[in-house]
Amino acid sequence: MTDKSTRRDFLKKSTAISAGAFLLPQIIPSTALGMGGKLPPSDRIIMGAIGVGSQGTGNMGTFLEHIKEVQFVAVCDVDSNHSKNAKGLVDAANKNSDCRTYSDYREFLEKEKLDAVCIALPDHWHGLIYSAAANKKLDIYGEKPLARTIYDGRAIVSAVKRNNIVWQTGSWQRSTPNFHRAVELVLNGRIGKVTRIEVGLPDGNKGVGTPPIKEVPANLDWEMWLGPAPKVPFRGVVHWQWRWILDYSGGQLTDWAGHHIDIAQWGIGMERSGPVEFSGEGVYPREGLFNVPVEYNINCKYANGIEMRVANSSQLPTKNGGATWYGEKGWINVDRGRLIASDPKILEEVIGENEIHPYKSINHVGNFLECVKSRGETVAPVEIAHRSISVGLLGEIAMTTGQKFQWDPVKEEIIGNPVASRLLVRPYREPWELPKI
Amino acid sequence: MKKYSFLAIACVIMLALFSACKSGADHRALIITGQNNHNWKVTTPIFKVLLEQTGIFSVDVAVSPDKGGDMNKFTPKFSNYEVIVLNYSGDSWSEKTKSEFIEFVKNGGGVVVVHAADNSFPDWPAYSEMIGLGWGRTEKDGPFVYFKGDKMVIDTTAGPSGGHGERQEFTVRTRNTQHPITKGLPPRWMHGKDELYSKLRGPAKNMEILATAFAPPGKGGTGRDEPILIVTNYGKGRIFHTVLGHGDVDGGPAIQCAGFIVTLQRGTEWAATGQVTQKVPYDFPTAAGTSLRVNYQEMTLEDDLIKIGGYDITKSTKYFVDLQSRIRAEGTTPEKRQQFEHFMIELLENKAATDEGKKLILRELSWMGSDLSIPVITKLLQNPALKDDAKFALARLQPTK
Numbered sequence: 001m002t003d004k005s006t007r008r009d010f011l012k013k014s015t016a017i018s019a020g021a022f023l024l025p026q027i028i029p030s031t032a033l034g035m036g037g038k039l040p041p042s043d044r045i046i047m048g049a050i051g052v053g054s055q056g057t058g059n060m061g062t063f064l065e066h067i068k069e070v071q072f073v074a075v076c077d078v079d080s081n082h083s084k085n086a087k088g089l090v091d092a093a094n095k096n097s098d099c100r101t102y103s104d105y106r107e108f109l110e111k112e113k114l115d116a117v118c119i120a121l122p123d124h125w126h127g128l129i130y131s132a133a134a135n136k137k138l139d140i141y142g143e144k145p146l147a148r149t150i151y152d153g154r155a156i157v158s159a160v161k162r163n164n165i166v167w168q169t170g171s172w173q174r175s176t177p178n179f180h181r182a183v184e185l186v187l188n189g190r191i192g193k194v195t196r197i198e199v200g201l202p203d204g205n206k207g208v209g210t211p212p213i214k215e216v217p218a219n220l221d222w223e224m225w226l227g228p229a230p231k232v233p234f235r236g237v238v239h240w241q242w243r244w245i246l247d248y249s250g251g252q253l254t255d256w257a258g259h260h261i262d263i264a265q266w267g268i269g270m271e272r273s274g275p276v277e278f279s280g281e282g283v284y285p286r287e288g289l290f291n292v293p294v295e296y297n298i299n300c301k302y303a304n305g306i307e308m309r310v311a312n313s314s315q316l317p318t319k320n321g322g323a324t325w326y327g328e329k330g331w332i333n334v335d336r337g338r339l340i341a342s343d344p345k346i347l348e349e350v351i352g353e354n355e356i357h358p359y360k361s362i363n364h365v366g367n368f369l370e371c372v373k374s375r376g377e378t379v380a381p382v383e384i385a386h387r388s389i390s391v392g393l394l395g396e397i398a399m400t401t402g403q404k405f406q407w408d409p410v411k412e413e414i415i416g417n418p419v420a421s422r423l424l425v426r427p428y429r430e431p432w433e434l435p436k437i
Numbered sequence: 438m439k440k441y442s443f444l445a446i447a448c449v450i451m452l453a454l455f456s457a458c459k460s461g462a463d464h465r466a467l468i469i470t471g472q473n474n475h476n477w478k479v480t481t482p483i484f485k486v487l488l489e490q491t492g493i494f495s496v497d498v499a500v501s502p503d504k505g506g507d508m509n510k511f512t513p514k515f516s517n518y519e520v521i522v523l524n525y526s527g528d529s530w531s532e533k534t535k536s537e538f539i540e541f542v543k544n545g546g547g548v549v550v551v552h553a554a555d556n557s558f559p560d561w562p563a564y565s566e567m568i569g570l571g572w573g574r575t576e577k578d579g580p581f582v583y584f585k586g587d588k589m590v591i592d593t594t595a596g597p598s599g600g601h602g603e604r605q606e607f608t609v610r611t612r613n614t615q616h617p618i619t620k621g622l623p624p625r626w627m628h629g630k631d632e633l634y635s636k637l638r639g640p641a642k643n644m645e646i647l648a649t650a651f652a653p654p655g656k657g658g659t660g661r662d663e664p665i666l667i668v669t670n671y672g673k674g675r676i677f678h679t680v681l682g683h684g685d686v687d688g689g690p691a692i693q694c695a696g697f698i699v700t701l702q703r704g705t706e707w708a709a710t711g712q713v714t715q716k717v718p719y720d721f722p723t724a725a726g727t728s729l730r731v732n733y734q735e736m737t738l739e740d741d742l743i744k745i746g747g748y749d750i751t752k753s754t755k756y757f758v759d760l761q762s763r764i765r766a767e768g769t770t771p772e773k774r775q776q777f778e779h780f781m782i783e784l785l786e787n788k789a790a791t792d793e794g795k796k797l798i799l800r801e802l803s804w805m806g807s808d809l810s811i812p813v814i815t816k817l818l819q820n821p822a823l824k825d826d827a828k829f830a831l832a833r834l835q836p837t838k
Contacts, residue, residue: 204724210751230825283623285725286755294725295625315624401804402765419774422804427832429825 045115045139045372048074050105050129052086053239055143056120059170060086062365063118063141064093069369074112076102078221079239103221105129109136116372119143120170124229124248124426127152131435134159139166139372141365144258145389146382148249151425153386153393154412155435160382168368168378169385171262173336175364179263181347182323182334186267187356190349191327191342194306197264200313200321200335201256204294205244207285211235228428237289244290250396251292252312257392258385261310263334264323265391266358268306271384274391274409275300275308282399298395310395397423462495464709467518471501471511472527475553480684481524483692484551484701486733488522491702491715504528512537520547520709523554529561539563543672547708550678551701555637556599562640567676569644569669570637572599579640584612584649584662591641598638602657604683606630606727607650609665609696617713618668618677618703619647625724628665628697629690634680635659643670648700666700668707675711677704693729696722719762720755728755738763742780745797746790757797764805774805781806785813792822799823803830810834 049060052075063070071094075086083101090099102108109132116139121129126147133140134156146169147153160167173179186194213233216222222234229247242248243255265271278300282293297311313321322335330342341347351357361367361379371378387409394407397420406415414421428434466488470477481498488494499513509531515521515538530538542548550568558564559573570582574597581592606629611622628650635652636659648666652658667678679700683691691697699721703713718735722728730736736744736759744756760777768774781798784790795817802810811834817827 207726230829283723283725284758284761286723286728286758287726287753291754295623295723400765403769419771419805422833422836425833425836427829430828 044068045070045369046113047072047116047118048076048108048112048114049086050076050108050117050119050133051121051125051143052077052082053079053120055170056118057082057086057089059118059120059141059143059365061089064089066365066369067093070116072099073114074100074102074108076105076108078103078224080219104224105132109133109138114138116140116166116368122225122242122248123148123250123254124242125227127155127435128228128428128432130156131159134163134165134167137163137165139368141168141170141368142385143170144262144385145250145254145392146258146385147389147393148254149424149426150390150393150412151434151437153389155437157382157386158437159435166368166371166375166378167382167385168364168371169258169380169382170364171258171380171385171388172364173259173263174266174359174379175361175367177362178337178339179334180358180360182325182332182339183263183267183358184351184356185341185346185349186325186327186332187269187358188349188351189327190329190346191325191332192329194268194325194327196306196326197268197308198316198318198320198324198326199260199264199308199310200316200319200324201260201296201310202252202321203312203314204252204283204296205290205292207288207290208237208241208244209288211237211289226429228432230429235289241290244292246291249292250392251294251296253293253296253298253310253396254389254392257310257389260321260323260335261391262380262384262388264308264325265388266384267323267325268302270302270306270387272387274302274387275394275407276303276409277301277404277406278394278398279404280395280398281402282396293399296395296399298391298398300391300395308391310391462489462493464494464520464706465518466494466496466520466522466705466709467513467515468496468498468522468524469501469513470498470524472504472525473553474526474556476684476686477524479686479688480682480692483684483688483733484522484524487698487701488705490734491706493706493714494709501525501527501530508534515541515546518546520549520705522549522551522705523557524551526553526556529558535561535563542567542674542676545673545675547674547705547710548671548676549701549705549708550676552632552634552680552682552684555634555678555680563671566640566642567669567671567674568639568678569641569667569676570598570639570664570678572634572637574598574638576638579638579642581636581638582641582644582646582664583637583659584646584664589646590661596636598636599634600636600659601632601634602652602659604630604632605653605656606690607633607652608724609648609650610662611648613645613647616645616647616668617711618700618707619666620713621717622700622721623723626696626722627724627727628681628722629692629694629727629729631681631691631694631697632683633658633663634665635661635663637664637680644668666704668704675708677708679704688733690727690729693731693733694722695720695728695730695735698730698733719759719766738777738780742784745794746784746787748791748794748797750793754797757801761801764801768805771807775807775809778802778806778809782810782813785810785817792820795823796826799826799830803833806830806834808834 072090075083077083087099091097118141120143214236216234280298283295300308324333332341359379401420405417405420470481485496488496501511555568555571576595611619633652646664649662650665652663654660669676681697706713720728741756741760814827817823
């Protein structure tokens with residue numbers, strides 16, 4: 001690792017070394033030189049992508065819109081169809097055919113000399129691969145939810161902090177005006193003191209039954225796709241559909257925790273802490289491979305008395321999706337494409353100079369790239385991502401056990417309930433080992 | 438005066454003790470049948486068993502004369518019973534029988550109206566009032582009633598009542614989860630394939646709709662949320678009206694549905710007593726899917742474990758989901774969880790049980806098990822098919838190792 005020289009190493013060293021004495025980065029594709037309007041190559045952020053299915057390709061596409069600032073050089077996926085497709089996009093953007101492809105992230109991280117990486121994988125892989133990329137000192141644009149378990153999440157946070165890298169979570173709602181405005185109004189007391197919150201998430205999924213065992217297609221490394229999750233035969237249930245199987249995800253609840261719970265906690269200044277009490281009940285499918293809850297209802301309480309209910313929105317009295325804060329003087333609901341309040345005048349309120357001004361970002365990927373250069377904190381840093389998904393994961397534990405329990409958000413421990421505490425971690429299948437905290 | 442009060446209190450206490458000590462089938466129910474455009478000969482013995490299996494009813498059956506027969510001979514002694522269950526749709530009763538029925542209900546008797554029984558007696562206003570809504574009624578009897586969103590709609594449009602689209606499974610929405618009959622039921626649950634009665638109309642007096650279901654236009658439905666479970670009061674009497682329960686030749690999914698069975702059992706108890714003492718069982722259907730009782734019996738924990746022991750990946754996981762529900766509801770202390778654990782360990786040690794079944798049990802034990810499980814799980818490390826799952830469970834049960 002020490003023999004690698006990247007753009008950021010250069011930035012760090014350039015304060016000590018005179019301008020003419022530095023070594024150029026080792027990889028300078030010809031297309032990176034002298035392209036009209038682009039930054040000189042040493043200032044362009046060299047990137048790769050791990051996980052280039054639909055979400056990962058979408059994320060990479062957004063990065064490629066910032067072609068003046070970034071250059072992709074490699075992609076990695078356990079499905080060679082994905083990596084082939086992603087290489088095509090990168091090569092088209094770079095106007096060459098140099099993008100390298102990998103199927104094993106360890107080889108990718110070992111061989112490539114990058115500044116940053118964007119990662120979009122099933123949740124059961126987050127703990128290992130986010131930590132591994134952080135340990136390679138790469139800045140990371142990673143997908144929500146941060147992790148499949150509280151343990152994995154804390155391990156990722158500690159790897160990011162230990163390595164002092166820049167992290168942005170794909171909780172992009174933070175960079176859109178209606179969510180920002182809602183948070184600003186609530187934080188500045190425009191609905192009075194908040195007493196309770198409702199978070200409405202999408203309803204459950206439909207089942208697939210139990211499809212027959214199939215031959216693994218030649219383009220897919222199924223063993224590597226499973227990774228630390230239990231070994232199961234291939235049944236054609238893979239991309240996208242992993243979301244409905246508990247070994248890989250907690251379903252809609254954990255998928256959307258990184259969006260609407262994230263926003264809800266931002267609005268009450270609890271984004272780096274969390275509730276102190278959880279209870280919940282879920283409805284689980286009776287048949288088929290999919291086993292995440294199709295209905296879920298979680299009640300939690302913050303130390304300051306604010307209560308939050310998180311449920312699939314058809315269970316809520318209002319049926320509203322998104323986050324709804326109820327205050328002593330009114331309410332505000334925010335969802336994608338919507339910002340409404342008990343009184344429309346609330347939405348006209350002007351926020352004074354000396355009031356609270358939440359972090360303003362208008363471009364989620366752009367905000368990450370700025371921070372990679374400035375070394376500042378992004379709008380969706382890793383600690384906040386961890387605290388957002390923690391609410392979903394602790395709610396999942398309450399549903400699994402049927403028990404109400406107390407949570408210490410400082411020590412991150414379930415208090416006095418060793419049985420529920422066992423669910424804070426999902427053991428990995430050998431030879432994979434849990435990332436170190 | 439003082440002495441009198443003391444005696445009165447003592448009497449009340451004695452009575453309370455007496456009723457608390459009472460147990461067994463001490464509520465009397467009478468099923469009335471004999472004519473029905475449905476297969477009453479099949480459904481009646483099933484309904485009788487369903488009511489008897491609650492342990493709180495003794496059940497008699499009164500069979501009317503055949504269609505066109507002499508209804509003057511049909512004179513059930515309503516006053517011998519606390520609740521009359523109508524599995525009847527046919528000829529009018531005699532005036533004497535009708536007036537005795539009205540007296541019975543007015544004086545606090547209970548009535549349960551099942552499925553086609555709400556087609557009965559369109560020319561008998563008191564009966565229309567009891568059922569609230571029914572088939573074969575017109576604007577003279579009262580409005581159409583259904584739900585739109587969260588609101589009940591009273592629709593006075595003229596026209597005949599009753600109808601249904603094609604038979605289908607449908608989601609029942611519990612509109613009131615505080616009523617004794619529906620308390621503790623899930624807000625949404627899938628009913629077994631049945632007729633979805635629609636366009637019901639009637640006096641709708643002293644009536645509450647406890648549950649509805651959307652009748653999809655794609656399957657010949659009205660596009661409305663139609664009433665499914667209805668309660669009314671008539672005089673001092675309580676009436677429970679379920680539109681569910683279209684019985685086939687061999688029973689069939691509409692009456693095998695645990696949702697139908699349980700609401701019938703609870704509704705009958707409420708009609709008889711005004712209260713419901715029965716617990717909601719673990720196999721009550723959810724929004725996730727139907728729950729059919731093939732033999733009309735609730736599964737016991739032992740039955741569930743036998744099924745899990747025979748589980749193969751292509752078979753139903755519902756017995757395991759039921760076990761999980763039981764553990765959530767009852768495994769609230771270490772001692773109570775160990776009661777489950779003993780059974781689960783037995784399953785792990787049972788050579789006849791499948792590996793797939795054992796995997797489900799290992800995953801559950803990983804969080805709710807105790808030291809009791811560790812030796813048997815450790816042995817499973819030797820089984821190549823279960824090694825990973827045993828390791829998973831041990832990693833949670835013995836995190837320090």
